[in-house]
Amino acid sequence: MLELMKYSIKIDEYVSRLRIGVVCSRFVMNLLWRAGVDCVRYVGDFITPQDVFCDVSLDVYDANSYDIPNSKEDTLVISNLASELSLEFFEKALRGCDVVISHRYCKLSAKAAEKLGVPFIPPAVTCFLPEDIDSKIEVIEKLEKELPRNPIGYSMLCSAQVMEVLRLCTNGEALLAPEAYLIKEKPPFFEKVKLW
Numbered sequence: 001m002l003e004l005m006k007y008s009i010k011i012d013e014y015v016s017r018l019r020i021g022v023v024c025s026r027f028v029m030n031l032l033w034r035a036g037v038d039c040v041r042y043v044g045d046f047i048t049p050q051d052v053f054c055d056v057s058l059d060v061y062d063a064n065s066y067d068i069p070n071s072k073e074d075t076l077v078i079s080n081l082a083s084e085l086s087l088e089f090f091e092k093a094l095r096g097c098d099v100v101i102s103h104r105y106c107k108l109s110a111k112a113a114e115k116l117g118v119p120f121i122p123p124a125v126t127c128f129l130p131e132d133i134d135s136k137i138e139v140i141e142k143l144e145k146e147l148p149r150n151p152i153g154y155s156m157l158c159s160a161q162v163m164e165v166l167r168l169c170t171n172g173e174a175l176l177a178p179e180a181y182l183i184k185e186k187p188p189f190f191e192k193v194k195l196w
Contacts, residue, residue: 012036016074018169021097021113023090024082024104026069027155030057031162033075041078043093044068045104054154091115099127099165106144107137119168123147125160125190126180127168136177139195148183157183160190 019039022029029040044067052063068079080093082105090112094100101121102109113120114133121127122143128136148154160181168174175181181190 014170015166018099018165019097020165021094021100021109021118023094023100023102023106023109024067025055025101025158026067027055027057027158028101028103028162029069029077030072031158032165033072033077035162035166037075039076039078039096041080041094041097042069043080043082043090043105043109045082050149054149054151056151056155087111087115098169101161101165102144103147104144106140110137110140119174121161121164123157124180124182124195125157125164125175126177126195127164127174128177132177136196139177143180143195146182148185150185153183153185153189156189 016036016038018037020032020037021041023043024045029042032040047058047062047065047067049063052058052060066081068081069077071077087108090108094112094116097118099119100109100113103123106122110120110133114130117130119127119129120133122140123146124143148157164174178195180195181192183189184191
């Protein structure tokens with residue numbers, strides 16, 4: 001039991017040193033904070049009423065405002081507003097990240113992840129390695145349309161994505177594209193598919 005405790009402490013220390021890039025998902029950012037991630041580089045956008053409906057980490061008063069979250073306790077949150085939709089902006093905003101998770105602007109986020117040489121997680125439970133991104137950019141764009149439109153599906157997707165990040169960064173056993181889990185409205189909520 002003591003050996004297991006030593007191992008878990010090392011994992012906690014490792015997770016605390018991760019730097020994760022998050023594009024337009026306040027809920028993913030909050031889950032990473034709760035998991036103990038040290039630094040989140042966040043690219044936000046305009047918060048719509050639909051975003052408030054789906055993302056339980058947003059307050060009803062956040063609708064129709066700009067998404068610029070602050071740091072939380074031991075997690076440094078570096079917020080950037082997606083005011084400029086260019087590859088250079090996304091590359092600069094996400095520099096220094098170990099992995100990038102995106103819910104909007106997937107094409108720009110994926111290309112920035114490829115240039116930075118880090119894995120990319122789209123709005124599905126899978127991981128694209130940097131060398132696969134450019135050749136599969138049309139698949140990544142289609143996944144952006146698969147984002148759940150209800151709070152339960154959205155919460156399950158965000159939770160599963162954070163688990164994949166932790167699995168990828170701690171033991172390397174994450175699900176890699178072309179295999180993926182997509183969130184469905186009815187049971188079974190996770191459907192395993194081949195993306196290509």
